[in-house]
Amino acid sequence: MDQFLVSPSNSIIFSSYNRSVSISPVQRSDSGEYQCIYTNPVSSGTAKLSLIINYGPEVVYIQGEVVVDLGVRMLLSCSANSEPAASFSWKFNGTDTGVTTDTFTIDQTDFTHSGDYECTAWNNITGRNASEKHALLVQVSGGGGLTSGAIAGIVIGVLVAVAGICGLIVYLIKTNKIPKLNQQQKGKASGAAQSKQETKAREEEMIPGKMSEHIYENFEDENVYENEYVNVSERPRAPTPP
Structure with a gap:
């Protein structure tokens, strides 16, 4: 010394x-x-x-993780400047835990362990005490949520994608590609409609009633033609001049 x-x-x-x-x-x-x-x-x-x-306790400090995974062992350690050495007590969310050592241990964390841990250091000679709080979050292994950086990245990515789509639409409009596409689609639709009508007409002709009417109409046309032919052949001939 x-x-x-x-x-x-x-x-x-x-x-x-x-x-x-x-x-x-x-x-x-x-x-x-x-x-x-x-x-x-x-x-x-x-x-x-x-x-x-004799002095203190002063500068109470809690050392430990702020975020821990579900189902792991967790340890909080409390220290303070004090002479003689301080005594300690712990509270969880304002409720006394009964722990009177400088460490607070949880063998297996669950969601109920999330909250505020308060360590109080007390000097029985000076009669003084001081406290410090520590917030703990228990989450699912690997993270229960996105960080601010990840959220910002997703937002930026979405905005870039939307801007790209808008730019493509403007480009197609300026280059008249969208109207051409619309006209082609209309032409295809018109051709499809016409083809559909022709198909429907053929189907109606194949119906028995429609087929009879069609045959009957053809039959009448043939009879008229034959009658006209017969009448022409049976006309009286002009007398032979003397």
């Missing part, structure tokens, strides 16, 4: 003949072993005193 002489300062005052020394206010750095050397004309001696400055 390093040794050095104690010298008078604003906080260190010596009495006459250096028989006593006072420190006010004390700092935690004043902790250590003090040694007084006394002498007389015939002998000398040494007296020692260990000085402990």
Whole structure:
């Protein structure tokens, strides 16, 4: 241990003949072993005193994961600057857990373990205490949701795709490709309709009633033609001149 002489300062005052020394206010750095050397004309001696400055707890800190997977072992560790060493207690979402050690352990996490963990450090000499909170999220292994970067990437991708489609439509309109396509589709539709009508007409002709009418009409036309032929052949001939 390093040794050095104690010298008078604003906080260190010596009495006459250096028989006593006072420190006010004390700092935690004043902790250590003090040694007084006394002498007389015939002998000398040494007296020692260990000085402990009690303080804290200060700077309470919880170390552990903020996000953990479902079904794993989880450990939170609490620390604090304190002399003597602080005692600890834990709360979960404001409810006392009964844990009084500097670590809080969960053997197998589930969704009910998501919440706020509060560690309180207490010094039974100074009578002081200090607390710190730690938020924990339990999620399905591999992540239960998208990060902000992934969401931004998806949004940008969708916007680029929409812009590309809009640009293609504008290009087709400017190059008159959409009207040509429409005309071709209309021509195909018209041809299909005409073909459908012709097919329907053929089907109607194949119906028995329609076929009889068609045959009858043809039969009447033939009779008229024959009658005309007979009448022409049976006309009286003109008398032969004398």
